[in-house]
Amino acid sequence: MTKAALSTFAILMCSAPVFGFQKPMVSDANALKGVWTPVKWELAGKSPAAVPNMTLTLTEGQYELVEGPSIDSGRITIRPNLKIKEMDIVGVKGPNAGRTIPAIYRFEKDMLTICYGLDGKRPKLFESPKKTLTLLVTYSQKPMARKPQLRMKFIKP
Numbered sequence: 001m002t003k004a005a006l007s008t009f010a011i012l013m014c015s016a017p018v019f020g021f022q023k024p025m026v027s028d029a030n031a032l033k034g035v036w037t038p039v040k041w042e043l044a045g046k047s048p049a050a051v052p053n054m055t056l057t058l059t060e061g062q063y064e065l066v067e068g069p070s071i072d073s074g075r076i077t078i079r080p081n082l083k084i085k086e087m088d089i090v091g092v093k094g095p096n097a098g099r100t101i102p103a104i105y106r107f108e109k110d111m112l113t114i115c116y117g118l119d120g121k122r123p124k125l126f127e128s129p130k131k132t133l134t135l136l137v138t139y140s141q142k143p144m145a146r147k148p149q150l151r152m153k154f155i156k157p
Contacts, residue, residue, distance in 0.1 A: 027080070028078055028080035028085065028107075029060065029061075029078065029080075031107060032058045032076075032078070032112070033058055033059055033060070034057070034058060034141050034142065035055055035056070035057050035141070035142040036055070036056040036057075036058065036112055036139035036140065036141050036142070037054070037055055037056075037139060037140055037142060038051050038052060038054060038056075038137050038138065038139055039051060039111070039138055039139065039140045040136075040137065040138040041135075041136075041137050041138075042128040042135070042136045042137075043128060043133075043134070043135045043136075044128060044129070044130055044131060044132055044133065044134070045128055045129055045130035045131075045132075046130075052067055053067065053068075054066060054067035055142070056139060058076065061075055061076060061077070062074070062075060062076065063075070063076050063089065065094075070094065070095065071093070071094050072091060072093070072094035072095055072096050073091075073092060073093045073094055074089065074090045074091040074092035074093065074094075074096065074097075075089075075090045075092065076088065076089050076090070077090075078105070084104050084106075084124070085104060085105050085106060086102070086103070086104055086105075086122065087102075087103040087104065087105050087114065088100060088101075088102055088103070089101040089102075089103060089116070100120070101116050101117065101118060101120075102116075102117045102120065102121065102122035102123075103115060103116045103117060103122070103123070104122065104123050104124075104126065106126065110140065110141060111138055111139065111140055111141075112138070112139045112141065113126055113136070113137070113138045113139070114136075114137050114139070115127070115128070115134060115135070115136045115137075116134065116135040116136075116137070117133070117134060118133035118134065118135055119132070119133040119134075
């Protein structure tokens with residue numbers, strides 16, 4: 001490349017965000033969608049010997065938590081524009097029906113961490129202090145099942 005071409009390329013790359021040529025950001029609502037499994041779990045400062053075998057499925061404004069035969073489902077509302085992102089979980093069916101659980105959440109790489117205030121108080125930090133009803137869970141997203149691709153074979157006439 002010539003100096004002029006390199007200079008033009010550098011100017012275009014630096015000005016890309018100004019002109020809208022930037023990687024589109026995925027909204028939190030879309031990033032939350034999917035099936036999540038816990039990889040780390042802490043309640044009142046203690047981690048269990050084994051992480052519970054459960055799945056958390058999040059869709060547009062809805063959640064479903066399945067642990068064995070127990071199913072808990074309801075609505076979620078997120079506030080992603082705050083410095084510490086907030087989530088309100090409203091149980092509709094299952095053990096948390098009629099209950100609102102305030103929470104905070106964050107994304108780190110491909111992990112989702114949710115800190116639940118099981119006592120009805122929204123946590124302020126991502127920690128689960130002793131003698132509290134604060135549940136801190138880190139989830140990993142299960143890969144989405146791929147749809148089989150249609151392969152076409154062209155036959156010459």
